[in-house]
Amino acid sequence: MASDNVPLNGEGPALELRDVEVVYERRGRERVRAVAGASLTVERGQIVGLVGESGCGKSSLARASVGLVPAAGGSVLFESREVTPLTRRARPRELARLQMVFQNPYSSLNPRRRIGSQLADALDVLDLAAPRERRARVEELLDLVGLPASAAARYPHQFSGGQRQRIAVARALAADPSVLVLDEPLASLDASAQAQVANLLVDLSRRLSLSLLLISHDLAIVRHVADVVSVMYLGVMVETGPARSLWSLPLHPYTEALIGAVPHPDGSGFLPEALPGEVPDPAHPPAACRFHPRCPYAFDRCSKETPVTLAIESERTVACWLQAGGSPPARPGERPQPLPLLHAEE
Amino acid sequence: MTALLEVEGLRVRLPTPRGFATVVDGIDYHVEPAQVFGVAGESGSGKTMSMLALLGLLPPGAVVEGRAAFGGKDLLRLRGRELRAVSGRDIGMVFQDPMTSLHPMLTIGQQLTEHMRRHLGLGRRAAGDRAVELLDQVRIPGPRSALHAYPHQFSGGMRQRIAIAIALACGPRLLIADEPTTALDVTVQAGILRLLDRLRREHDLSVVLITHDLAVMSSIADRISIFYAGRVVESGRRDELLRRPRHPYTRALLDALPHPEAARDTPLVAIKGAPPSPQQIPPGCRYHPRCPYAIEVCTMDDPPLVPTDGRRLACHVDPFADGE
Numbered sequence: 301m302a303s304d305n306v307p308l309n310g311e312g313p314a315l316e317l318r319d320v321e322v323v324y325e326r327r328g329r330e331r332v333r334a335v336a337g338a339s340l341t342v343e344r345g346q347i348v349g350l351v352g353e354s355g356c357g358k359s360s361l362a363r364a365s366v367g368l369v370p371a372a373g374g375s376v377l378f379e380s381r382e383v384t385p386l387t388r389r390a391r392p393r394e395l396a397r398l399q400m401v402f403q404n405p406y407s408s409l410n411p412r413r414r415i416g417s418q419l420a421d422a423l424d425v426l427d428l429a430a431p432r433e434r435r436a437r438v439e440e441l442l443d444l445v446g447l448p449a450s451a452a453a454r455y456p457h458q459f460s461g462g463q464r465q466r467i468a469v470a471r472a473l474a475a476d477p478s479v480l481v482l483d484e485p486l487a488s489l490d491a492s493a494q495a496q497v498a499n500l501l502v503d504l505s506r507r508l509s510l511s512l513l514l515i516s517h518d519l520a521i522v523r524h525v526a527d528v529v530s531v532m533y534l535g536v537m538v539e540t541g542p543a544r545s546l547w548s549l550p551l552h553p554y555t556e557a558l559i560g561a562v563p564h565p566d567g568s569g570f571l572p573e574a575l576p577g578e579v580p581d582p583a584h585p586p587a588a589c590r591f592h593p594r595c596p597y598a599f600d601r602c603s604k605e606t607p608v609t610l611a612i613e614s615e616r617t618v619a620c621w622l623q624a625g626g627s628p629p630a631r632p633g634e635r636p637q638p639l640p641l642l643h644a645e646e
Numbered sequence: 647m648t649a650l651l652e653v654e655g656l657r658v659r660l661p662t663p664r665g666f667a668t669v670v671d672g673i674d675y676h677v678e679p680a681q682v683f684g685v686a687g688e689s690g691s692g693k694t695m696s697m698l699a700l701l702g703l704l705p706p707g708a709v710v711e712g713r714a715a716f717g718g719k720d721l722l723r724l725r726g727r728e729l730r731a732v733s734g735r736d737i738g739m740v741f742q743d744p745m746t747s748l749h750p751m752l753t754i755g756q757q758l759t760e761h762m763r764r765h766l767g768l769g770r771r772a773a774g775d776r777a778v779e780l781l782d783q784v785r786i787p788g789p790r791s792a793l794h795a796y797p798h799q800f801s802g803g804m805r806q807r808i809a810i811a812i813a814l815a816c817g818p819r820l821l822i823a824d825e826p827t828t829a830l831d832v833t834v835q836a837g838i839l840r841l842l843d844r845l846r847r848e849h850d851l852s853v854v855l856i857t858h859d860l861a862v863m864s865s866i867a868d869r870i871s872i873f874y875a876g877r878v879v880e881s882g883r884r885d886e887l888l889r890r891p892r893h894p895y896t897r898a899l900l901d902a903l904p905h906p907e908a909a910r911d912t913p914l915v916a917i918k919g920a921p922p923s924p925q926q927i928p929p930g931c932r933y934h935p936r937c938p939y940a941i942e943v944c945t946m947d948d949p950p951l952v953p954t955d956g957r958r959l960a961c962h963v964d965p966f967a968d969g970e
Contacts, residue, residue: 353831353833353834354801354802354831355801460689460920461689462920463920488828488829490688490689490858490859491688491858491859491860491899491902491903492688492898492899492902492916492917493688493916494902494914495902495903495914495915495916495917496916498914499913499914499916502913517831517832518832519832520832520861520904520906521904521914523904524904524913524914557833558832558833559906560836561832561833561835561836562832562861562906563832563835563836563839563859563861563862563864563865564861564864564865564905564906564907565860565861565863565864565888565900565903565905566864566888566889566905566907567864567884567885567886567887567888567889568864568885569864569865569866569884569885570864570865571836571839571840571843571865571866572832572835572836572839572865573836574833574834574836574837574840575833575836575837578801578803578804578834579801
C-alpha cells in the first residue's frame with residue numbers, strides 16, 4: 301500500500317538514479333567503488349542505452365537499479381518510489397513492476413522445467429492469473445515475444461540463443477512491468493538473432509509503453525535501439541545525449557573512441573581505431589578525470605581537477621574539460637597525434 | 647601464387663543418437679600466403695567443424711572425407727604423431743574464449759614455452775627469451791614479469807593476446823582464429839584486429855578468421871566464404887562480396903547489422919526463422935525456407951556453387967544480378 305508521501309503512479313520518471321554509488325567490500329581485500337556517483341533518468345516509455353567497456357560498472361549500476369545490490373550512496377527511484385535492496389523478505393509488491401533480464405538466458409532459465417511452467421511460476425508468485433487463465437496468459441506472453449504457443453511444452457535447450465533470450469523477456473513481462481532493465485541482452489547472439497531481439501525490444505517498448513534501460517558494450521546496436529544513450533567510464537557517467545546526436549557528434553573523447561572502434565561492414569577494409577590501454581582497476585582509479593591517462597586530448601587540468609558535468613544544448617550532458625571553455629570538440633581530423641596502437645601501459 | 651592450404655570436398659559427419667548428421671557437406675576453399683581468409687555464417691553453419699576437422703580435433707566417431715593439402719601433405723590423412731608434428735608446429739589455433747584455452751593453474755611462461763621446447767627443441771633459456779619476444783609482439787606490458795603471472799591476472803583482451811602469442815610460439819604459417827574477438831569489447835576487438843593485420847603484413851602469416859560478424863570480416867579479410875548449413879553459398883573478394891552481395895543470404899546477413907552510417911531509424915532487418923539442424927536439411931536450396939526470393943526450382947534442385955561475375959555463387963534466382 302502506498303503511504304501518504306509517495307506520489308501516485310503517473311508522476312515522475314520511470315526510473316531515476318541519482319549519484320548512485322556501488323561499493324564492494326570483502327575482508328582482506330581492497331574496497332572497490334564500482335559505481336562512483338552515477339546519475340541517469342529513464343522517462344516513461346523511453347529506451348535508454350547504457351554503454352561502456354567491461355569493468356566500467358554498468359552491470360553494477362544495472363543491479364543497483366533493481367535492488368539486487370544495495371546502493372552505498374545516492375538514490376534509486378522507480379516511479380518516484382525508493383527501490384530498496386533485496387532482502388530475505390518478499391519485496392514490496394509495487395516493485396514487481398520493475399523487472400530485470402540477464403545476459404545469459406541459459407543460466408537464468410531452469411534447464412529441467414518446461415517453458416510453460418517457468419512462465420506460470422512468474423505469474424503465480426504475484427497471483428497475476430487465476431489457475432483457469434494461466435494457460436491463456438502463458439500463450440499470450442509467448443505471442444508477445446513472437447514464439448508459438450507450442451513453445452510452452454518445450455525445454456530451454458530446444459531453443460536457439462535468440463529464442464531463449466526472448467523467453468527470458470517473456471518471463472520478465474509476466475509481472476506486467478512498466479520498466480525492464482536488460483543487462484547485455486544482445487551479447488553472445490549472432491547478427492541475425494541480435495537484430496530479431498533488438499527489434500522485439502523496440503516493438504514491445506512502443507506497444508506496451510514499457511520503459512527500457514538497456515545495458516550493452518555495443519554502441520552500434522544501442523544507437524539503433526535507444527532514444528537516449530549514456531556512456532559510462534570507470535564508475536562515472538561521462539556523456540549522455542539523444543542517440544542520434546551523440547553518435548554523429550560525440551562530445552567526450554571516450555565516446556569518440558568507442559565509436560571509432562566500431563568496424564564498418566562495408567567491404568572497405570577500414571581498420572577500426574584501438575583505444576590505447578585498458579580500463580584501470582576501479583580500486584585505484586586515476587585522479588581527477590578518470591579517463592585522462594587514455595585520452596588523446598588530455599591537458600594539465602585533466603589530471604588535476606575532476607571535470608564537472610556540463611549541460612550542452614538542450615538534452616546533452618558531458619563531463620570533460622575540453623567542453624568547459626565552450627570550444628568545439630576536437631574532431632578526428634584535428635587529432636594532436638594519431639592514437640598509438642595498443643599502448644604499453646596498463 | 648600457390649595456396650598454403652587447399653581444401654577440397656570436405657565433408658564432416660558426426661554421430662548422433664539418431665544416426666550420422668552431416669555438418670559440413672562438400673566444401674572447397676584455399677588460403678594463400680599472408681592472406682586473411684574469412685569464414686562467415688550463423689551459429690551451426692559448420693564454420694568451426696570444418697576447421698576442427700583439419701586439426702584432427704573432431705569428437706570421437708566423426709567421419710571426415712575430402713582432401714586438405716598443406717605443405718605437401720594431406721592433413722586429413724595424417725594421424726597421431728604425424729598430425730601433431732604438422733598441426734602443433736605449422737598451424738596455430740585461437741578460440742573464442744581465452745579462459746577455456748588457457749590453463750588456469752599454469753603460468754603464462756609455462757604455457758608459452760611448453761610447445762616451443764617440444765616442437766622447436768629449444769632449451770629453457772632460449773624458450774624463455776622467445777616467450778618474452780612473443781609477448782612483446784602482442785603488446786603485453788612488462789613481458790618478463792608477465793611470464794610468471796597466471797591467466798586470471800589479466801583482462802579478457804590481454805588473455806586473448808596471450809592466447810595468440812601461444813598460437814604463434816612455434817612460428818606457424820597458418821593461424822586459425824575462431825571468433826577471436828566475439829567476447830571482447832569493441833575497443834579491445836579493434837586492437838586484436840590491428841594485431842592480426844600486422845602479423846599478416848610483417849610476418850607473412852596466413853589467417854583463417856571464423857566469425858559471424860561481417861563488420862569484423864570487412865576490416866581484415868581478403869577473401870570471404872559465406873557458410874550456410876554446411877555448404878558455401880557465396881565466396882569471393884571482400885570488397886566484391888560486401889559491397890555487392892549476390893546471394894540473398896549474404897545480403898540478409900549484412901542487412902541484420904547496425905551500419906555506422908545508416909540513419910538511426912533504419913530498422914535492423916532480421917532473417918526470419920532459424921538455420922536448419924543437420925538432421926533436418928531441407929531439399930533443394932538449403933536456404934529456400936527463409937529466402938524471400940525463392941521460386942519453385944529452389945525447393946527442388948540444390949544450386950551448384952559456380953563462378954559468377956568474379957565470385958562463386960550458389961543461387962538459382964540471383965536476384966541482385968543487376969546491382970539491385
